[in-house]
Amino acid sequence: MRAWYLAAACLAACAHLLLLLPAAGQEARVSYQGAQLLRLAVLSEEDRRLVEALEGDGDVQIWSGLHQNGSEVDALALPGSAERVKELLESSNVTYSVVIEDLEDAIRSENPVPSEEEMQELEGRKGHRMTWYSYHRMAEVHGYLEYLAQTYPKLCSVQAIGTSGQGRPLKVLKISSGKPNSRAIWVDGGIHAREWISPAVVTYIINELVENYESHSDAVQAVDWYILPIVNPDGYEYTHTTNRLWRKNRRSNADSRCMGVDLNRNFGYKWGGKGSSRDPCTEIYAGQYGFSEPETSAISGFLTPKIGTVKAYVTFHSYGQYFLYPWGYDRVLPPDYKELDRVARKATQAMQAAGSYYTAGSSATTLYPASGGSDDWAKGVAKVKYAYTIELRDKGRYGFILPANYIIPTAKEGLAAIKIIAQEVARLK
Numbered sequence: 196m197r198a199w200y201l202a203a204a205c206l207a208a209c210a211h212l213l214l215l216l217p218a219a220g221q222e223a224r225v226s227y228q229g230a231q232l233l234r235l236a237v238l239s240e241e242d243r244r245l246v247e248a249l250e251g252d253g254d255v256q257i258w259s260g261l262h263q264n265g266s267e268v269d270a271l272a273l274p275g276s277a278e279r280v281k282e283l284l285e286s287s288n289v290t291y292s293v294v295i296e297d298l299e300d301a302i303r304s305e306n307p308v309p310s311e312e313e314m315q316e317l318e319g320r321k322g323h324r325m326t327w328y329s330y331h332r333m334a335e336v337h338g339y340l341e342y343l344a345q346t347y348p349k350l351c352s353v354q355a356i357g358t359s360g361q362g363r364p365l366k367v368l369k370i371s372s373g374k375p376n377s378r379a380i381w382v383d384g385g386i387h388a389r390e391w392i393s394p395a396v397v398t399y400i401i402n403e404l405v406e407n408y409e410s411h412s413d414a415v416q417a418v419d420w421y422i423l424p425i426v427n428p429d430g431y432e433y434t435h436t437t438n439r440l441w442r443k444n445r446r447s448n449a450d451s452r453c454m455g456v457d458l459n460r461n462f463g464y465k466w467g468g469k470g471s472s473r474d475p476c477t478e479i480y481a482g483q484y485g486f487s488e489p490e491t492s493a494i495s496g497f498l499t500p501k502i503g504t505v506k507a508y509v510t511f512h513s514y515g516q517y518f519l520y521p522w523g524y525d526r527v528l529p530p531d532y533k534e535l536d537r538v539a540r541k542a543t544q545a546m547q548a549a550g551s552y553y554t555a556g557s558s559a560t561t562l563y564p565a566s567g568g569s570d571d572w573a574k575g576v577a578k579v580k581y582a583y584t585i586e587l588r589d590k591g592r593y594g595f596i597l598p599a600n601y602i603i604p605t606a607k608e609g610l611a612a613i614k615i616i617a618q619e620v621a622r623l624k
């Protein structure tokens with residue numbers, strides 16, 4: 196009786212409050228209103244320490260550049276901190292420019308999502324909801340893979356190679372002309388949740404290989420393709436619903452208030468070394484041990500029995516426009532680096548012809564050491580000849596918030612690269 200009375204009273208009095216609260220179990224969306232993307236000229240050790248201190252105090256989020264040798268650093272001044280950060284930079288004589296005036300505005304205009312009606316119309320016409328005019332949710336990406344498997348059963352099949360921490364399937368599309376004993380190429384995207392251009396480019400490549408088969412029949416005939424567009428579906432969905440800038444997976448870390456493991460520091464080769472962290476509150480937390488995460492262990496479980504047949508491992512990230520090969524764990528090179536470099540240069544030439552310039556080089560020397568990366572594991576343990584990390588567009592104008600109208604031009608570059616790699620795999624002795 197009393198409980199009923201309280202509930203009724205609250206229904207009346209708290210109705211306005213309830214409207215402000217998100218649905219049960221759902222977190223409120225993180226707003227980046229007032230956040231500004233700054234490009235800093237970090238010229239001295241002193242400048243570097245200042246930026247690190249700002250990061251440590253939670254005033255800025257580093258997007259790129261701080262650990263490289265170069266002097267350009269992209270830093271997001273977080274909501275409420277932008278004015279103070281800029282004053283501090285000015286008083287310390289660190290020059291900067293404001294690249295994005297208000298990140299929330301940029302997020303709002305980044306992805307014009309079609310209406311439900313338009314989506315239904317599209318689905319009725321094409322049999323799926325996929326386009327390359329906007330960024331899609333996981334369900335639409337997975338629905339598209341299922342559609343391809345049903346429509347092209349001789350060419351495509353879908354397999355869940357595992358499930359994420361929160362139980363989402365890790366769906367791999369296999370594209371194969373059916374030739375026995377074919378060599379294979381692995382392609383993945385979306386290991387870092389906020390890098391939306393990556394799954395978009397990977398699904399574009401899938402679409403070209405399958406629905407535009409005639410134009411790429413050499414690439415499809417020559418090798419089997421295993422393609423995982425969203426390695427980190429929990430993080431990816433979270434960037435759509437709650438925090439656009441989330442990077443890691445969504446693991447609850449024991450004894451820590453901070454969630455998530457950086458899946459690209461969690462692979463089991465030289466795990467836990469340079470450029471990774473044991474602190475769950477950092478963006479580069481490597482996890483408790485190599486392959487502690489279901490998303491990374493699913494990949495190693497799937498590829499390990501295929502050692503010897505998988506000749507290329509291509510993983511798409513953003514941003515910066517780099518074409519990177521091992522090693523990432525330190526500034527050393529694998530014995531066959533000249534061959535990796537030759538193919539990287541050939542691929543970046545094709546990418547430039549398709550649209551943009553990409554810098555080719557080894558990960559650690561071109562960017563900075565980062566251990567536990569997927570490409571290092573592919574090269575070092577899975578014995579994959581051509582292991583590459585491709586950092587897609589752009590070079591910092593939009594960073595992670597690349598507007599959806601850049602998907603197709605960026606994807607054409609990704610496709611050009613992958614076709615070169617397929618050619619080289621086909622040619623291997």
Ligand SMILES: [Zn+2]
Nearest residue numbers: 387390512513
């Ligand atoms: Zn990334």
